[in-house]
Amino acid sequence: MESSPKILAGKKGVVFGVANKRSIAWAIAQALADAGAQLAFTYQGERLKENVEELTGTFGPGTPLYPCDVTRDEDITRVFDSLGKDFGTLDIVLHSVAFAPKDALEGLFINTSREAFRVAHDVSAYSLVALARGAAPLMPNGGSIIAMSYYGAVKVIPHYNVMGVAKAALEASVRYLAYDLGPKKIRCNAISAGPVNTLAARGIAGFTSMLKYYEEHAPLKRNIEGRELGDAGLFLASDMSTATTGQVLYVDSGYEIMGM
Numbered sequence: 001m002e003s004s005p006k007i008l009a010g011k012k013g014v015v016f017g018v019a020n021k022r023s024i025a026w027a028i029a030q031a032l033a034d035a036g037a038q039l040a041f042t043y044q045g046e047r048l049k050e051n052v053e054e055l056t057g058t059f060g061p062g063t064p065l066y067p068c069d070v071t072r073d074e075d076i077t078r079v080f081d082s083l084g085k086d087f088g089t090l091d092i093v094l095h096s097v098a099f100a101p102k103d104a105l106e107g108l109f110i111n112t113s114r115e116a117f118r119v120a121h122d123v124s125a126y127s128l129v130a131l132a133r134g135a136a137p138l139m140p141n142g143g144s145i146i147a148m149s150y151y152g153a154v155k156v157i158p159h160y161n162v163m164g165v166a167k168a169a170l171e172a173s174v175r176y177l178a179y180d181l182g183p184k185k186i187r188c189n190a191i192s193a194g195p196v197n198t199l200a201a202r203g204i205a206g207f208t209s210m211l212k213y214y215e216e217h218a219p220l221k222r223n224i225e226g227r228e229l230g231d232a233g234l235f236l237a238s239d240m241s242t243a244t245t246g247q248v249l250y251v252d253s254g255y256e257i258m259g260m
């Protein structure tokens, strides 16, 4: 039997946010690559370089890998300059990046310092705007920008604190970017994931009890798998979702619909 053409064949993407093999960015990258996309990756800093290099090397030795601290405009400029040279054009951007100082993710939200608030918003929300601005000129035929969010953007999740406020800013940014970039056929959406045991998640006080709570209370009575985030990423990256922009797609075993 002839196999059907891969749905991302010929598409090129860049992935921000792989730290290790547990990273959500890595799960989604694998789904995009399996569907035929050619991918480039970035890593936050020297500390993560070797790890990320080892992972991305599995896509072939020529896989572009650039350093990028998203709080640095010059890094972002350099990444998109390099992508222009290495790929020419771009179809997909995955933003899977977030950070808040650890002490802001425990205790009370009211104690969030000015600096923790600033850092959380800079890394976790403003960076999407900066990346979209860098990517748009490389997307003359349209494209898809995908960000990762969490339910703490819209409801209070104890300990998620300033990260919830930053995710609210991220989701609002998704909508404004969708409006600005719509005429260029560039779509911007977010995936709101249920809890996944990653490096970033372990920084949230009481994270393991969140996993247990979802298992008990979500309609599907289980937590989500990386593969399911990959499939959602594939949908949003591909031409299967050409009329979908500015949306937040929940991949959370249905938890978001619950009132009690």
Ligand SMILES: NC(=O)c1ccc[n+]([C@@H]2O[C@H](COP(=O)([O-])OP(=O)(O)OC[C@H]3O[C@@H](n4cnc5c(N)ncnc54)[C@H](O)[C@@H]3O)[C@@H](O)[C@H]2O)c1
Residues within 6 Å of the ligand: 016, 017, 018, 019, 020, 022, 023, 024, 025, 043, 044, 048, 068, 069, 070, 071, 095, 096, 097, 098, 099, 123, 148, 149, 150, 192, 193, 194, 195, 196, 197, 198, 199, 200, 201
């Ligand atoms: N794990 C969860 O339960 C969960 C749930 C919903 C949403 N998310 C979101 O998914 C995304 C990915 O997180 P993850 O859970 O895979 O954890 P992760 O730790 O694997 O990924 C977070 C990434 O952010 C990067 N990062 C942090 N500061 C950066 C900076 N200044 N410049 C460049 N990169 C920087 C890290 O290097 C890392 O690769 C985040 O936006 C997170 O908020 C996670």
